Amino acid sequence: MSAPFRVERRLDCPAWLNWAIPVGAVATALLAGAVLLFFLGVSPLAAYTAMFRGALGDAWGLSETIVKAIPLTLAGLAVGLSFTMVVWNIGAEGQLVMGALAAVAVVRYAFVDSAPVMFFLMFVAAALAGGLWAGFAGFLKARWSVNEIITTLMMNYIAILLTEYFIYGPWRDPSSLGFPMTAPFPAAARLAVLGGTRVHVGLILAIFLALLFRVLYRWTRWGFELRVIGNNANAARYAGMDYMKNVLLAMFVSGAVAGIAGMIEVAGLQGRIQPGFSAGYGYTAIIVAWLARLNPVGTVFVSFLLGALLVGGDTLQVVMRLPLASVQVLQGLILFCVLGGEFFRNYRIVPVGKGE
Amino acid sequence: MDSSMQQAPLVEMRGISKAFATVRANAGIDFDVRPGEVHTLLGENGAGKSTLMNILNGLYIPDSGTIRVKGENRRFSSPRDAIAAGIGMVHQHFMLVQVLTVWENMIMGLPGLEAILPKKTVIKRIQDISTRYGLGVEPEARVWQLSVGEQQRVEILKMLYRRAEILVLDEPTSVLTPQEVHHLFNTIRQMTAEGHGVVFISHKLDEVMEISDRITILRKGEVVETLSGRNVSKEELAEKMVGRKVVFAVDKTVLNLGETVLETDGVCALNDRGLPAVRNLSLSIREGEILGIAGIAGNGQRELCEALSGLRPIQFGRVILMGVDMTGAHPIEFIKAGVGYIPADRKGTGLVGSMNLRENFNLKNFWRKPYSRGIFLSWENVAGETGRIVERFGVATPGLGVPVRNLSGGNQQRLMLGRELSGTPRLIVAMQPTWGLDVGATEFVRDQLLRQRERGAAILLVSEDLEEVMALSDRLAVIHKGEIMGVVDDPRGVTEEELGLMMAGIPMSAAVRGERSL
C-alpha cells in the first residue's frame, strides 16, 4: 500500500511553474518526437538541427517564422477569447478562410485605388465575415444550447468547400492557365512590407491586438464578465451577467479576429486564395492559446515558437523529405504534454515520509 | 441493551490519524462500535467526523492507525473492502444515481452479482427488507422522482441489502422533517434490536441525547471524551464540543416595524427542468422584520430566492419592492434597488473559488461607480473597499490576492456576507447562511443578520434548520412544493411537530390547533 510518493493538491502555484511547465512540455514533446523520428529512420539530431537552422538560423528563416506567427497570434487571440469563457470555438480555421474570402470579394467588387481605403474596407469585411460565421454558431448555442464544438467544426469544412467553389468556379483567375486560384491583388490592396522582407504590417496589428486584449481582460467590465463566466457560470448568473448576450458577443468578436487573420494573410502575404491557403492556422491556434494559458501577451511569444515549428517543418520537408504531417504530429505531442503538465500546476508529488 | 456493553466490539479503530494538505483532520483517534448500540460521533463542522468515517468506509486511507473488525485486523483500500467487512455508510450527500431505478441502485456494484440483472429477485428482497425495518419505498421508481426522505430510505436499504452489520449515518436528520426524524429513529432502534451497530453523526444535541447509547466528542481532529448517552446535559455536550461555554438563547430586541419592503403577489416560477417550483406565492416583509421560511430541501426555496432577486423569470404574479413593481426587471436593477442575496451554495454560486478576494467583491459591484468608470474597471477602488470588508467582517486571509477557495468556509461566508451587507441593503435574502459553519462563524452570521434587522432591513431567512428559523424569525412561513402552507405570526407559539406537519404538506389550518392559529 505504501507507494514511494504521494500526490497532493497544491494550494497555490509557484510563479516559476508558469514558464517551467510550457517549456518542459515542449521539451518533452520534442523528446517524444525524437523517438518517433528515430523509428522512422531519421536522425533526430539532424532533423532538429535542420529545423532550428531553417526557422531561426538566418534572416530569411526568422522572417518566415514571423510571417507565420502573425496569423497564429491573431487566431490564437481569437480562440483564446472564447476559451476564456469556456465556449469552444474550434472554428478559427473556417472563420479565417471566410475573412480571406471577404477580402477577395472586396477587391473583386469594390476596388478603390487607395491603399488606406482598401485596408479599411477589407478589414471591416473580413471582421464581419468571420464574426458572422462564428456568431451563427454562437447564436445556436445561446438560443438552443447547440453544441458549439461541432457546429464550429462543421463550418470549417463548409468554409473550405465554399472557398473551393469560388476558386474552381466564379472567382477563378482567367489568366491562371486553369490553376484554381483567384486573381492576384492589385498593389493598393496589398499590405505594406517592412524593409525588404516578407514581414508585413500585420505584425504591428497582431501585437497591437494582443495588447488590446490584455487591457480587455484585465481592465474592462466586459473582460471581467468573460473571466467570471469562464470560471464559474453559476456565479456569473448570480451576479446578473447575461450568458446569452456574452456568448453571442464573444463568438462574434472571436470570429472577427480570426477573420482579420485571414484578411491579413491574403492581403499581406499571398495576394490570392488557392487550395491549402491556410495551412491549418486555425487549428494550430488552439495549441497556441492553450500553451499561452489564454494570456494575450503570451500568445505572441507562443505564436513565434509555433511559427518556428511550422517553418522548421517546411525545411524538414525539403531537406529530410519528411512530409509536412510530421509537424502536425509534433503539435499533437506538444498539446498532450501541455495538458499533462497542467497536472503539476494543481498537484505536487511528495515523497512519503517527508514534508507534510 | 446493557448486555451489549460487555460484548466484543464489531469494529474497533485505534490511533487513527489522517492529514490533508493543510489540515490535520484526524489525530490519534480511538473509536469502537458494539453490537446493538448507537454510538454517536459529535463535533463541529471540520472536527474530523466525516474523515474518520470515510476511513472506516475505505474511501480514505489513514496515515496511521489500525482498524479491527470483529477482532480481526483489516486494511481497507477501497469501499469494496469495507462493504465486504460489513460496514455500510449513508453519506450526507447520497451516493445514489438519479437516473437509475431504486432496485438498480440497490445492486449497482454488488460483488457476485449475476451477469444479467436479476430484477425480480432483487425487488422481492427489497420488499422483504423494507417491511422488516419499516422502510417503505417503491422499487421501480427512479431516484430523481423520490423525495429527499425517501432517497435516504433507499440509502439505508442499500446498506441493509448489502448485509451491513455496522451502519454509519452521516448527518441523517438534516434533511428530514421532525416526523421523519422520528420515523428514522424507529428504524435505527429496529436495527440495533437486530444486533446491528449504528454510528450516528450529528451536531444537533437534542437528537444526539435522544438516540445515543454512547457519545464520542471530537474537536479539531482529536477525541475530547467518550461518555454514556444517558445522564448527560445539553450544556455539557455543547461545551465539550466547542471548547467553551455556548449561549443558546438568541438576543433579540423588540422592534417597531417600518414600511413594507417586499411584497409578492401570486408568484409562480419554474425550476431548471422547466417544472413548476414556486406556486402562487404571496408574502410580505417589513422594515426591521425577519421572515423565516422553513421547509425540507428542494421544495422551491432556491427558486423562490432567485425569483425575489431577479435571477429567475417569474411566470405569473408580481414582485413589489418599496412600492415599485420589479417584476421582470434585470438582476442588476434588483441590486440597485437594495436587494442583497446570500445563496446557499457559497462555493458554487456566491463566490468564484479560483478568483481572488478583490475579484469576488467586484462580482456584484463591477457595473457601478466607483468600481468602474465607463467600460473600465477601477481596481484601486475595488481593493480599497475589499480591504475595508475584510477588516470589518474579520475575514482571516493572507491577502486580497489569494483565491477564495483557499479560505475556510467560515471566512468565505464572512466575505460574502460583507459584500452583500456593505451596501446597506433594504432587503436581504439569506438562504442557509450558517450551513456547514462552525459555532463561532454561525454566531457571527446570526449576529450580523440581527444587526441588519435593527438597522431596519427586511430579511427573508430560508433555512432547513428548524431551530435556527424558529429562533431568529419574527414571523415564520413553511414552504412545501413551492407553496406556502401557512405563516405563523409568533414562532414561539408553535411546536416543532406542527411545523413538521406543515413541512410535509399539511396546511396550517389542519396542522395547528384552532385557537392558536394566525
Next chain:
Amino acid sequence: MEILVPILSAAIRSGTPILYATLGEILTEKAGVLNLGLEGLMLLGAFSGFSATMVTGNPWLGLAVAVLVGMLVSAIHAFLCVSMGANQVVSGLAITMFGTGLSALLGKAYVGETIRGIGVMPVPLLEKIPILGPVFFNHDPLVYASYLLVGFLCWFIASTRWGLTLRAVGENPRAVDSAGLNVTLLRYAYTMIGGGFAALGGAYLSVVYTQMWVEMMTAGRGWIAVALVIFGIWNPLRAAFGSYLFGGVGALQLRIQAAGTTIPAPLLLMLPYVLTIAVLVAISIKKGKGILLGAPAALGQPFHREERD
C-alpha cells in the same frame, strides 16, 4: 421503391464506419469521458488497418491491428483525462491532431497502393427477401456485425450488471466509487473500447469500403459521429438510424454527381456538414433548454476521490 434499393443499400454501407465510431463514443461518453479525438482515431485506424492488411495479406488481421492501435492511442486520452484530470475537450483535439498527422506521416508510403480487402458476402436466404434482402443482407460481414453490435449494446447497457455500472459511472462516479468499484479502471476501459471501435470504423473505410488509403480519407466522419451521439441521445439504435441517414446523404450525393449535374461539386460535398448542423439544431430545439435528456450528468468532469472541499 425499386429505385430506392441501391441508394438504401449504399446508405447502410457508407453509414457503417460512422456507426462504429458512434457506438464507441456512446460507450465512452456513458462512462463520463468525452472523446473528441474520433476523427484522429478513425484516420489512424484506416491507415493501420490498411498497412497491416498490405503487409500480412489478411484483412481480418488488418482490422485487428486497427482496433489495437485505436485502443492504445485512446489510452493516452484516458491517461490525460482520467488520471491527470486534463481538459477533455482539448485532449480530444490533441488526439485528432496527433492521429491526423501520424496517419499522414506514416501513410505517405501507402498512398496509391491496393489491397485485397473484405468483399461482399450475401446472407443466404435472407438476401432473397424482396427489398429488405438487397438493402440489408447483401453486404460485407462487418455490416452484419454492426447490426448485431447495435442489438448487443442495447441489451448490454439496459440489462447486464456491466451495463448498470456503465450507466452509473457517467452519472455519478462518486456513487460508483462508494459502491467499491474502480472508477478509473472503468473509464480507462470504456475510453479504450470506444477508441477501438472508432479505429475499426476508420479501418472499415480503407480495408472494406474503398480498399485504398488516402490522407484525411475520413473527411469529418469522426466529427459527424460525435454529433450523432447527441442526435441519438446516447442510444445505440437511434445512433444507427442517424448513421444510415448520413450514409444515405453521402450515397445520394455521389449519385447526383455521377448522374451529371450543374450543381458544383463543392456545394454538393457540403451536404453532410450542413446536415450535421441541421440535425443538431433540431434535436437541441426538441430537447428545449432544460436538462439534456440522456446526456450523462458527469460527462467531461474528472473524478478524484481524495478531494476535500
